[in-house]
Amino acid sequence: MTRPPTPPGGGQGQPHQPWQPHQRQGWHQPPPYPHQQPYPQNQYGPPRQEPPKGKKFLFWLVPLIVVVVAAAVIVPITLSGGGDEGQGQAAPPPASGSPAGAPKKKWELSGAKDVPEYKHGITTWLHEDDLVVVRDKYVAAFTRADGKQRWLAEAPDGKIFCGTGVEPVEGKIVLAFGKAKAGSEDGSCDNATVLDLRDGKLGWQVPMAIPQKMPDRVVSVEAVVTQIMGDVVFVTADQGYAALDLATGAIKWAKTFSRKADGEDTCAGHDMLPRDRKAVVAVSCLTGDFSVTVMQIDPATGNVELEDSVPHSGYSISGIGLLSVKPVLAYGSNTEESAYFVFGDDLKFKSKIDGGKPNSEEELDGTTSQGFGLSASGTEHHPSAIIVEGDTFYTPTRTIGGQVNALVAVELSTGRRKWTASVPEGTIQAPIKIVDGQILAQVGPVHNTGPQRTVKIAVADGKVTPFLEAQIRNSEQDETGPIPGFFRYLWADDRVYAVAGRWSNLSVDVFLVQAE
Numbered sequence: 001m002t003r004p005p006t007p008p009g010g011g012q013g014q015p016h017q018p019w020q021p022h023q024r025q026g027w028h029q030p031p032p033y034p035h036q037q038p039y040p041q042n043q044y045g046p047p048r049q050e051p052p053k054g055k056k057f058l059f060w061l062v063p064l065i066v067v068v069v070a071a072a073v074i075v076p077i078t079l080s081g082g083g084d085e086g087q088g089q090a091a092p093p094p095a096s097g098s099p100a101g102a103p104k105k106k107w108e109l110s111g112a113k114d115v116p117e118y119k120h121g122i123t124t125w126l127h128e129d130d131l132v133v134v135r136d137k138y139v140a141a142f143t144r145a146d147g148k149q150r151w152l153a154e155a156p157d158g159k160i161f162c163g164t165g166v167e168p169v170e171g172k173i174v175l176a177f178g179k180a181k182a183g184s185e186d187g188s189c190d191n192a193t194v195l196d197l198r199d200g201k202l203g204w205q206v207p208m209a210i211p212q213k214m215p216d217r218v219v220s221v222e223a224v225v226t227q228i229m230g231d232v233v234f235v236t237a238d239q240g241y242a243a244l245d246l247a248t249g250a251i252k253w254a255k256t257f258s259r260k261a262d263g264e265d266t267c268a269g270h271d272m273l274p275r276d277r278k279a280v281v282a283v284s285c286l287t288g289d290f291s292v293t294v295m296q297i298d299p300a301t302g303n304v305e306l307e308d309s310v311p312h313s314g315y316s317i318s319g320i321g322l323l324s325v326k327p328v329l330a331y332g333s334n335t336e337e338s339a340y341f342v343f344g345d346d347l348k349f350k351s352k353i354d355g356g357k358p359n360s361e362e363e364l365d366g367t368t369s370q371g372f373g374l375s376a377s378g379t380e381h382h383p384s385a386i387i388v389e390g391d392t393f394y395t396p397t398r399t400i401g402g403q404v405n406a407l408v409a410v411e412l413s414t415g416r417r418k419w420t421a422s423v424p425e426g427t428i429q430a431p432i433k434i435v436d437g438q439i440l441a442q443v444g445p446v447h448n449t450g451p452q453r454t455v456k457i458a459v460a461d462g463k464v465t466p467f468l469e470a471q472i473r474n475s476e477q478d479e480t481g482p483i484p485g486f487f488r489y490l491w492a493d494d495r496v497y498a499v500a501g502r503w504s505n506l507s508v509d510v511f512l513v514q515a516e
Contacts, residue, residue: 104493107147108472108511111504115140116152121372121501122161123382126492127168127197131510133499134175136160139195144493147510151200162189166273166381169228171197174244176208176225192225192233192249206249210237213256213266226272226381227279229299234279236269241281243299253302257283261309264288271381275325278305280347282322282330291317292332294347306347313337313352322381323366324388327412331367333358340366340393342412353415359398364408366395370430370488371501383488385430387439392418392459394439396428399485407431407441407457419462423455433491434459440467442489442496442513454496454513468496470513 109115118135125132130141130150137160140152155161155177163176178189190210194203227234232243232252242254258265264285271282275296283293290309297304310332317332317339328343338355356363369382386395391412397405397420407428409418422428426443433440438456445451454468487498495514503509 104495104514105146106512106514106516109142109147109509111500111507111509114147115503115509117505118503121488121499121503122164123372124488124490124499125168126490126497127171130197131490131497131499132168132197133510134161134164134173135503136162139175139200141197141200142510144497153195153200153202156191156193156202156205159191163225165225165227165233167227168197172228173197174225174228174233190237192235192244194233194246194249204249206244208235208237208242208244209251209254210235210240210242211254211256212237212239214239227274229274229277229279232299234272234274234297234299236272236281239266239268241269241297241302243302255302257281257285259283259285259288259290259293259309260304260307261290261293262288267293270320271322273322273325273381275328280322280325280328282320284317284320292320292330292341294322294328294330294341294343294349296347308343308347308349310341310349310352313339319367321367321384323384323386324393327388329388329393329412331355333367338363338367340364340410340415351413351415353410353412356397361398361400361403361405363398364395364410365398365405366393368396368399368430368485371486371499372488387431387434388412389434389459394431394459396430396441399427399429401427402446403427404446407439407462409459409462421457421462421464423453423464425450426453429485429487430489431457432489432496435491438465440491440496442498452498452511452513468513468515470511472508472511 116138118137120136122134122136124134129144131144132139132141136155138152138154139161141150142148143150159177159179161175161177165173172194174192174194176189177191177193190208191205192208193205196203225233225235228246231246233246235242235244240254240256243252244250245252256265257267257269259267264287267283267285269281269283273280279297279299281295281297283295284291285293289312291312293307293309295304296306317334319331319333321331323329323331327345328347330341330343332339332341333355335358338358340353340355342350342353344350355366366384366386368385370385372382386393393410393412394407396407399405404422404424405427406420406422408420410416411418423443425446427446429442429444431439431441437459439459441455441457443453443455451469451471453466456465456467457463486500486502488501490497490499495512498511498513500507500509
């Protein structure tokens with residue numbers, strides 16, 4: 001997703017260093033692109049440890065502890081078998097477009113025999129009755145009722161897919177593709193194609209000549225094909241942005257980024273999300289007095305309609321991304337701090353929230369991209385391990401292997417941590433969705449032999465209720481099981497779909513967590 005052009009590191013009072021683009025932190029970092037320097041990786045701690053011999057994990061007999069920060073009260077909750085729906089609450093309804101009346105068949109896809117080999121996943125969506133996965137070598141649709149492959153579309157001309165839209169629009173998506181250099185993910189990502197999700201057929205295929213302020217960036221520019229908006233496709237590509245005609249792929253207009261606040265014009269876009277048929281883009285510039293800039297751009301004309309910037313705090317910010325546009329929440333980090341930046345509907349900067357020291361146990365892990373870390377280009381938008389609703393966002397603390405972490409509710413207006421909730425013997429990987437006042441959150445095992453679980457966490461006070469559990473089987477050669485950080489989780493049909501972001505012939509590629 002992210003292409004930060006701000007200098008890495010950079011202590012207080014130090015001069016700005018030459019601009020080197022970066023990418024957002026994730027579970028896996030590919031080698032740097034030409035003209036780039038690597039950025040700090042997230043540290044997820046030591047490998048998961050096996051429990052002592054003979055130790056059995058009895059989840060339903062272990063009390064859950066919820067820490068309500070505001071009241072400083074520790075409340076033990078005794079859980080009992082079967083997955084309590086919680087105070088008479090009905091089970092969450094199936095997602096819109098889910099298979100009506102389809103039988104609940106438990107299925108999983110193995111990386112060894114059920115899916116074609118790939119290297120990196122790019123994203124995944126629920127679309128009508130399908131689970132659609134976008135990978136570097138292909139896009140495939142699997143029927144959610146039984147996991148059968150409905151169609152598969154390979155990247156054109158032996159190239160690889162390297163970016164795509166935030167979500168499908170009217171049954172179509174636009175994909176960026178390009179050529180990777182032998183043995184690495186480096187290379188150009190300068191072509192686009194449209195894909196019909198009804199039948200998996202590719203339409204027009206065109207080169208994207210997006211202008212760059214620094215001419216040497218043109219040959220290796222990595223494109224972010226972000227969203228279909230009306231009759232155009234809005235594209236960000238490092239220092240430039242453009243609109244492609246949806247019918248033909250032809251470029252209708254193209255511009256380079258600049259910032260009004262200080263006149264800086266050597267800038268780059270990092271991330272984009274659509275808001276009310278407009279493009280909201282997170283940008284930063286080579287020099288100047290500001291670290292993060294947020295713009296609202298009209299995709300019909302390319303005109304910047306709204307803009308505001310966050311002043312420098314003494315440290316250069318990298319890893320910039322957008323987490324939400326309703327309300328607008330951006331993110332940036334460096335070796336000294338991670339921060340969340342809140343903007344109003346008018347894109348005026350409102351406040352900065354401390355996200356904790358990077359890679360510490362207390363860091364808010366809202367930018368973890370749920371398994372699909374970085375693909376061939378690393379520039380497409382990544383849904384993060386965060387839910388933003390009203391005046392609160394919910395995200396886990398750093399997911400360190402072999403340790404229990406917590407889900408945290410943070411008040412946007414003040415930055416106050418309203419409550420934290422932990423699960424014994426579990427690492428909360430991501431909140432998935434809010435259903436009837438309950439956050440559905442995915443929980444991985446602390447030990448290799450533990451189950452994958454989904455719990456409900458009350459929005460009001462962080463009370464935790466068990467919900468679903470699944471023991472995942474893998475090849476006997478795979479001692480660690482499916483690595484939790486390599487999966488993204490989706491909720492539909494009263495079950496969780498876990499989709500891998502990296503291919504492994506020893507582990508499952510897609511699995512379900514559902515009631516038996």
